[in-house]
Amino acid sequence: MKRQSGFSIMKRLLVELKPLAPVMMITITLGVLGFLAAITITSFSAVAIGTLIGEITFISFTGCLWVMGICAVIRGLLRYGEQLSGHYIAFKILAILRDKIFMCLRKLAPAKLEGKDKGDLIAMVTSDIELLEVFYAHTIAPISIAIITNTIITAFLYSIHPYFGLLGGGFFLIVGLAIPYFSSAFAKEAGVTYRKTFAVTNQFILDSLRGLKEILIYKNGSSRLQAVHDSSKQLNKSQERLKAHEGLVRALADLMIMLAVLSCVVMGAFVLQSDAINFSEYLLAIVIIASSFGPVVALSNLSNNLLQTFACAERLFDLLDEVPQVEEVAGKTSLTNESIDYKEVDFGYNNRTETILEEASITINKGDKLALIGESGIGKSTFVKLLMRFWDVKGGTLTIDGKNIKEVATSSLRDSQTLVSQETFLFNESILDNIRLGNPKASKEEVIVAAKKASIHDFIMSLPHQYESRVGELGSSVSSGEKQRIGLARAFLRQSDVLILDEPTSNLDTLNESEILKAIKENSKEQTIVLISHRKSTTAICDKVYKLENKKLIQTV
Numbered sequence: 001m002k003r004q005s006g007f008s009i010m011k012r013l014l015v016e017l018k019p020l021a022p023v024m025m026i027t028i029t030l031g032v033l034g035f036l037a038a039i040t041i042t043s044f045s046a047v048a049i050g051t052l053i054g055e056i057t058f059i060s061f062t063g064c065l066w067v068m069g070i071c072a073v074i075r076g077l078l079r080y081g082e083q084l085s086g087h088y089i090a091f092k093i094l095a096i097l098r099d100k101i102f103m104c105l106r107k108l109a110p111a112k113l114e115g116k117d118k119g120d121l122i123a124m125v126t127s128d129i130e131l132l133e134v135f136y137a138h139t140i141a142p143i144s145i146a147i148i149t150n151t152i153i154t155a156f157l158y159s160i161h162p163y164f165g166l167l168g169g170g171f172f173l174i175v176g177l178a179i180p181y182f183s184s185a186f187a188k189e190a191g192v193t194y195r196k197t198f199a200v201t202n203q204f205i206l207d208s209l210r211g212l213k214e215i216l217i218y219k220n221g222s223s224r225l226q227a228v229h230d231s232s233k234q235l236n237k238s239q240e241r242l243k244a245h246e247g248l249v250r251a252l253a254d255l256m257i258m259l260a261v262l263s264c265v266v267m268g269a270f271v272l273q274s275d276a277i278n279f280s281e282y283l284l285a286i287v288i289i290a291s292s293f294g295p296v297v298a299l300s301n302l303s304n305n306l307l308q309t310f311a312c313a314e315r316l317f318d319l320l321d322e323v324p325q326v327e328e329v330a331g332k333t334s335l336t337n338e339s340i341d342y343k344e345v346d347f348g349y350n351n352r353t354e355t356i357l358e359e360a361s362i363t364i365n366k367g368d369k370l371a372l373i374g375e376s377g378i379g380k381s382t383f384v385k386l387l388m389r390f391w392d393v394k395g396g397t398l399t400i401d402g403k404n405i406k407e408v409a410t411s412s413l414r415d416s417q418t419l420v421s422q423e424t425f426l427f428n429e430s431i432l433d434n435i436r437l438g439n440p441k442a443s444k445e446e447v448i449v450a451a452k453k454a455s456i457h458d459f460i461m462s463l464p465h466q467y468e469s470r471v472g473e474l475g476s477s478v479s480s481g482e483k484q485r486i487g488l489a490r491a492f493l494r495q496s497d498v499l500i501l502d503e504p505t506s507n508l509d510t511l512n513e514s515e516i517l518k519a520i521k522e523n524s525k526e527q528t529i530v531l532i533s534h535r536k537s538t539t540a541i542c543d544k545v546y547k548l549e550n551k552k553l554i555q556t557v
């Protein structure tokens with residue numbers, strides 16, 4: 001994927017900020033006033049000395065103490081207000097972005113998500129988004145605050161003597177602009193590498209946890225552990241580069257501040273000797289220079305975090321820019337599923353040269369019970385993925401009730417189909433909610449009827465909390481057969497026109513299989529069934545059997 005420039009990433013991040021611009025203005029105003037209050041405190045210590053030596057008369061020594069005290073209280077309040085509004089903006093935007101990412105994942109699913117690392121996606125929706133907080137709470141406001149505050153201070157120094165203004169302005173630019181600019185160009189790659197390594201490590205650990213059983217059985221533990229060590233080492237290495245860079249930036253910024261103060265002392269001494277300023281003004285200029293780097297130091301410190309933030313934002317924007325494999329069709333289409341027609345359909349996956357279907361035709365009428373058999377990997381699941389429009393046909397047409405599937409509203413298509421696959425996924429929620437996934441509006445009574453039809457009611461009643469038992473509490477104690485029956489109860493609850501069964505009993509023994517097939521046969525009399533299976537025993541509930549061979553569908557029964 002084409003790399004986005006730092007500028008275009010920043011521009012897109014700023015666009016997200018638009019709805020919260022007024023709150024941002026408040027944050028910046030509070031920040032500027034807060035820094036000015038802080039600088040006023042130290043400056044008035046110089047003014048106080050000026051009053052003692054008689055050079056300053058517009059205020060008394062006690063007056064100076066009052067000003068300093070009041071500014072100290074105001075500074076605290078302003079800082080609190082700035083942090084509060086800054087973080088309000090940041091977390092509000094993170095919520096908006098999270099929403100966008102989930103919407104995007106929903107659009108990309110399932111075709112575009114098939115090839116993506118799940119660990120990478122988890123890293124994106126959790127830590128990557130979280131890091132954007134750095135940009136919204138600790139970048140935009142500090143940049144604006146530094147520009148405004150340090151311009152005011154430069155102007156004030158200039159009013160004491162132009163040399164102080166030039167000196168202050170020059171060093172502010174070095175610390176706030178030159179150091180972050182050159183250092184970020186230097187370490188940009190390190191930020192991107194760190195985020196990528198972080199995602200890879202995440203994926204690897206997730207994979208290792210998922211495959212724990214296989215690792216143990218095949219005695220793969222020590223080599224896997226070594227691989228985890230290597231992966232963590234890699235991560236540490238890329239973090240070390242970032243930290244080394246951070247240390248260098250801090251050291252450089254500190255060095256520049258010290259040089260600025262030293263230069264002010266030396267240059268000021270010459271100006272003082274020329275009688276262009278008095279001692280109090282000399283002292284005031286030194287105190288102001290020494291105490292006014294706060295806003296610009298914040299800028300040089302953020303360059304490091306910002307690198308990671310931009311790397312995360314780039315990954316997120318890449319995902320948001322991804323075009324779904326199939327465009328969703330909005331609105332509603334009335335479907336009765338009287339007939340489903342594959343007419344000379346061609347299909348192959350984009351990343352494969354081999355095609356799966358070539359001029360394949362078949363008509364499925366309402367109420368048909370159709371079985372699809374064929375060798376493993378021949379394309380049976382692909383055939384039903386086209387019917388569910390996870391992918392679009394490449395040639396020929398696929399129509400439902402005479403309407404091209406590409407023009408059928410996606411939500412109407414989903415409403416009219418139900419899928420029970422090889423392995424039912426159970427969410428870590430109650431059994432009741434897991435079945436209710438088939439029809440979120442169903443009452444508990446309806447769920448129970450569906451569970452009885454799927455012969456899983458008695459099992460559920462034997463659980464400690466019956467329908468309220470959480471899947472997590474049951475651990476791995478739910479067998480494959482029980483899971484499949486819960487999946488079937490979901491499907492019965494849905495009562496859609498078309499029931500797609502992709503090897504629903506392939507993981508089960510013959511007893512479990514016959515029970516499930518019996519339940520399907522008895523409860524799907526009106527429905528169209530498309531059943532994929534390897535086993536002859538499974539296809540027995542169907543009245544038509546098609547074989548997928550040579551990229552075409554051939555009727556065998």
Ligand SMILES: Nc1ncnc2c1ncn2[C@@H]1O[C@H](COP(=O)(O)OP(=O)(O)OP(=O)(O)O)[C@@H](O)[C@H]1O
Pocket residue numbers: 114349350351352356374375376377378379380381382383
């Ligand atoms: N998203 C994808 N991208 C690229 N190739 C894919 C994708 N999904 C499946 N394939 C490939 O397409 C071919 C057909 O796969 P499919 O799952 O449809 O076969 P199948 O007949 O259902 O297999 P099985 O009986 O083993 O489940 C296989 O070679 C598979 O590797």
